[in-house]
Amino acid sequence: MQKLTHDEISKNRRKLEDFPVIQRNPIYAMADNIRSLYNVGSIFRSSDGALISKLFLTGFTPHPPRKEIDKTALGATLTVPWEYHKDPMAAVEQLKQNKIKICALELTDKSIPYYDLTPEDFPLCLVFGNELTGVSKEVIAAADMAIEVPMYGNKQSLNVAVAYGIVLYDCLRILHRPTQG
């Protein structure tokens, strides 16, 4: 078993100029009041990996250009369509007008496991919030549904960028491998 060389890996890369025309996944994401620049960069990187349609950065979530974001995003800030809205409800309104379901990643009385989303739930916007306080009550009130990542250990949450990655990649399974449930 041999590691691929940098050249072999680079051959598989899409060219930047192809990005405006490629078909993106019907997945949107909204990062509301995220504190950590490191998390924002990681979220951009995962959003590029899953080829989502658009990333909304809202509230006090830091947004490009910030060198700390670019350092962890490794260029993904150029390949992921994104918008910043100070007011998260402005993003929610735009999403609702476009018939995109709002799905909060939060522990609520109605949350379902993330893997129980169905292809019919898309286009979908995954909304996740502050590292300590989660998604704001205002956004929860406007959400169409909520999902949670089951925790089997002692703690009750994952790092927000990790939780986003888990849910995001399972959305790709649900959209592209529906026969696998």
Add this chain to the structure above:
Amino acid sequence: MQKLTHDEISKNRRKLEDFPVIQRNPIYAMADNIRSLYNVGSIFRSSDGALISKLFLTGFTPHPPRKEIDKTALGATLTVPWEYHKDPMAAVEQLKQNKIKICALELTDKSIPYYDLTPEDFPLCLVFGNELTGVSKEVIAAADMAIEVPMYGNKQSLNVAVAYGIVLYDCLRILHRPTQG
């Protein structure tokens, strides 16, 4: 839809004293030459969430006690069994003696998509490496198999803690929801 209160969330927590006796998942992890304390803390947190059997920290991967790890692990360093070995091959040897398959998370000429693992591949140790250089050739040479996380965008990798979380939680799907493929 109402957010759960801290008390409601806490009620679901396992007590620390239960941990020595609970049945853990047949998943092991090995973090070799990870540079970032932030990533190590996040990896502990995900490892707790998935209730893995043991986390091996090897090479120059920082290990507890380190306040920066505890800050991001949020207590998971107390609930996840872990060992530190300066020499990664010492951990590999221990795993092989215990008939645990070594699975590198790396782009190789034989890597399969992470979601194609099967219940028969477990007990399994997910091995992931340095943020820049990946899993070392020495460990790759000793690995039984390799998996990769398909990238659909322009970049060719995810943050290592995010990639670990994606693969780890899909292992739970494979182990506990095999009829869903």
